[in-house]
Amino acid sequence: MNTKLATILLLASATSLAACAKKAPAVLPPPPEERVTTVQTTPQPQPTGPTVGTQDHFAAAVGSSTTIYFDTDKYNVDSQDAAALQAQAQYFARYPQITFTIEGHADERGTREYNIALGEKRATSAKNFLTSLGVDANRIAVVSYGKESPVALGSDEVSWARNRRAASVIIN
Amino acid sequence: MTKKLLLLLTAALMAAPAAAQDLGAPVGEGGPVETVAVEGEASDGPLRGTVTDESAWSDIGIAIPAFATDRERATPANEAGTGALGREISRVITANLRNNGLFKPVGPDSLPQPAFPQITAPAYGTWSGKGAEMLVHGYVRARDDGKLVVGCYLYDVALQDQLVREGWVVGPADWRRAAHKCSDLIFSRLTGESPFFDSRIAYIAETGPKDRRVKRLAVMDSDGANHRFLTLGSATALTPRYSPDYSKILYLSYVDGNPRIYVYDIGTGKQTLVTENKSPTIAPRWSPDGKAILYSMAVAGNTDIYRVPATGGQSVRLTNNPGIDVGGSFSPDGRKIVFESDRSGSQQCYVMDADGSNQKRISFFGGRCATPEWSPRGDQIAFTRIAGDFNVAVMSTAGGNVRVLTKGWQDEAPTWAPNGRIIQFFRTEKNSGRSGIWQVDLTGQNERRLPTPVDASDPAWGPIRP
Numbered sequence A: 001m002n003t004k005l006a007t008i009l010l011l012a013s014a015t016s017l018a019a020c021a022k023k024a025p026a027v028l029p030p031p032p033e034e035r036v037t038t039v040q041t042t043p044q045p046q047p048t049g050p051t052v053g054t055q056d057h058f059a060a061a062v063g064s065s066t067t068i069y070f071d072t073d074k075y076n077v078d079s080q081d082a083a084a085l086q087a088q089a090q091y092f093a094r095y096p097q098i099t100f101t102i103e104g105h106a107d108e109r110g111t112r113e114y115n116i117a118l119g120e121k122r123a124t125s126a127k128n129f130l131t132s133l134g135v136d137a138n139r140i141a142v143v144s145y146g147k148e149s150p151v152a153l154g155s156d157e158v159s160w161a162r163n164r165r166a167a168s169v170i171i172n
Numbered sequence B: 001m002t003k004k005l006l007l008l009l010t011a012a013l014m015a016a017p018a019a020a021q022d023l024g025a026p027v028g029e030g031g032p033v034e035t036v037a038v039e040g041e042a043s044d045g046p047l048r049g050t051v052t053d054e055s056a057w058s059d060i061g062i063a064i065p066a067f068a069t070d071r072e073r074a075t076p077a078n079e080a081g082t083g084a085l086g087r088e089i090s091r092v093i094t095a096n097l098r099n100n101g102l103f104k105p106v107g108p109d110s111l112p113q114p115a116f117p118q119i120t121a122p123a124y125g126t127w128s129g130k131g132a133e134m135l136v137h138g139y140v141r142a143r144d145d146g147k148l149v150v151g152c153y154l155y156d157v158a159l160q161d162q163l164v165r166e167g168w169v170v171g172p173a174d175w176r177r178a179a180h181k182c183s184d185l186i187f188s189r190l191t192g193e194s195p196f197f198d199s200r201i202a203y204i205a206e207t208g209p210k211d212r213r214v215k216r217l218a219v220m221d222s223d224g225a226n227h228r229f230l231t232l233g234s235a236t237a238l239t240p241r242y243s244p245d246y247s248k249i250l251y252l253s254y255v256d257g258n259p260r261i262y263v264y265d266i267g268t269g270k271q272t273l274v275t276e277n278k279s280p281t282i283a284p285r286w287s288p289d290g291k292a293i294l295y296s297m298a299v300a301g302n303t304d305i306y307r308v309p310a311t312g313g314q315s316v317r318l319t320n321n322p323g324i325d326v327g328g329s330f331s332p333d334g335r336k337i338v339f340e341s342d343r344s345g346s347q348q349c350y351v352m353d354a355d356g357s358n359q360k361r362i363s364f365f366g367g368r369c370a371t372p373e374w375s376p377r378g379d380q381i382a383f384t385r386i387a388g389d390f391n392v393a394v395m396s397t398a399g400g401n402v403r404v405l406t407k408g409w410q411d412e413a414p415t416w417a418p419n420g421r422i423i424q425f426f427r428t429e430k431n432s433g434r435s436g437i438w439q440v441d442l443t444g445q446n447e448r449r450l451p452t453p454v455d456a457s458d459p460a461w462g463p464i465r466p
Helices: A004-010 A017-026 A030-042 A053-064 A079-094 A112-132 A157-163 B002-014 B082-099 B125-126 B171-192
Strands: A067-069 A101-107 A140-146 A165-171 B034-035 B061-063 B104-107 B134-142 B148-156 B161-169 B200-207 B214-221 B238-244 B249-255 B260-265 B271-273 B282-286 B294-301 B302-309 B324-330 B335-343 B348-352 B366-376 B380-387 B389-396 B409-414 B422-428 B434-440 B455-463
Touching: A004 B271, A030 B104, A053 A067, A053 A079, A053 A165, A067 A079, A101 A112, A101 B104, A112 A140, A112 A165, A112 B282, A112 B294, A112 B302, A112 B324, B082 B104, B082 B134, B082 B148, B082 B171, B125 B335, B125 B389, B125 B434, B134 B171, B148 B171, B161 B171, B200 B238, B214 B249, B238 B282, B282 B324, B282 B455, B294 B324, B302 B324, B324 B366, B335 B366, B366 B409, B389 B409, B389 B422, B409 B455, B422 B455
Parallel strands: A101 A140, B061 B104, B061 B134, B238 B455, B348 B366, B434 B455
Antiparallel strands: A067 A165, A101 A165, B034 B161, B134 B148, B148 B161, B200 B214, B200 B455, B238 B249, B249 B260, B260 B271, B282 B294, B294 B302, B324 B335, B335 B348, B366 B380, B380 B389, B409 B422, B422 B434
């Protein structure tokens, strides 16, 4: 997680949303071997493992890819976010009955109302990317919490980077 | 977290817009205060010039001894009777004038108690001997119908003359309003400024740890008294705004799982959505006459500003821009709106006509401009200045003469006193996320924290009460 965050922080991603959306098809086709890998690592419904349709099951399948992160005041999907969303798209393709919400968040270093609007933009960016990967838009709800729901509690760059996020949460 | 979200989502899917399950019991507002004639020598008009030099105000010593009573009587306003109530009223007036950094008031606890007949015929010798330049006298009389008559007199000790007097009839529960009206009378007479003490503040009361903060709609008097929670805290409430007549509050609630603006009727306890639309709505504002509401709505992720009649009906879109356009604050004449937009790449303040035309950026000071609020006097705009830290600042309506008033780590969301002399805002502490309401006057002086029972944010100062 820390490595990824460091990478995010180091990324001087000036890529626009449109540019990313154009870039997306290039990495769209899921490599067959990756799909096989995913199948092997996805816990099949067992008495002990998480069941399909729960957040735990989703997290076990895609790992840290349940959430993507953004630069300050930005809402574009960068290449690292794209990889995470592809993992999500594969999961949602495998389980077409699952619906989910993308929660958009901002760090505390913004004004309250603007941050709700920004969180909405971030969550919508993630939604649009997933729909471009074939996930039905009707399965995706979007909600912004602005800066009201941080996961990292410090007032420092690392915490803020963790809070600028769009998290996919399974509805059951 | 997940459980809460699922609950919220379930509620959202049920699409019951005005479910209102987070509301507490309704609390009616008192309504207008009746003004009555009070006895006394006729005022000779303004014998003393209006004090305009602010440094001079604080040098004026004002004696505020206990208000007298014509006859000691029981009253629900004070279990010890009308005499004790008179002393309480003087204390409230003293605290008002002292807390706001105006004058040098001396309260009833260190002054002799005038007798009832002296209220209209002060013992000037006593007061000049104590170094008082101004003298406030008053009385409390309980009527047979249970209501209270409160008289308020301001005397110039050196001139041995009455400057102003006024009286009010209030219900026992509203006795503090008489104290605020008297404070306003004194303040206005001595400064030439409009009154502001008899006003209320809506805000968000915050409790709990930073990642599970409970945010409730709450209201209080301008001095923090008569505090009430209006929502229960099961859903996050944010950004309230009192209607100009205090009958309603606009605020954001996540009660159906999504951020939506509700119009809450204080008297009936009922609330309705500001607009029947599935898109999230944020940042509510009243027009100065209370007839129109501004709100911001995100459609397909992008937020723009809309206007709708307060009685409901068709919304009009005022901004149409791929950037985030949010908030908005009317000029006092209702003809212009200042709002924030990041269309230039960062949050900046813009002014447009009330119909959305002539949108022009006004902030060019280098940092970011957020949450602009037009002064009730019309000549200035207060805003959150983001340049490293967050500070409260003011500028002219054209964006010039930026003056930074506060120096906190995160000072946000200014709101004006009804007379445009004082600004409240909320200050958030680094790391802990603790928040409180603070105020500062237009000169940047007299900064102080308002007393609130728990942490507090998003203050919204209402107008002077009728």
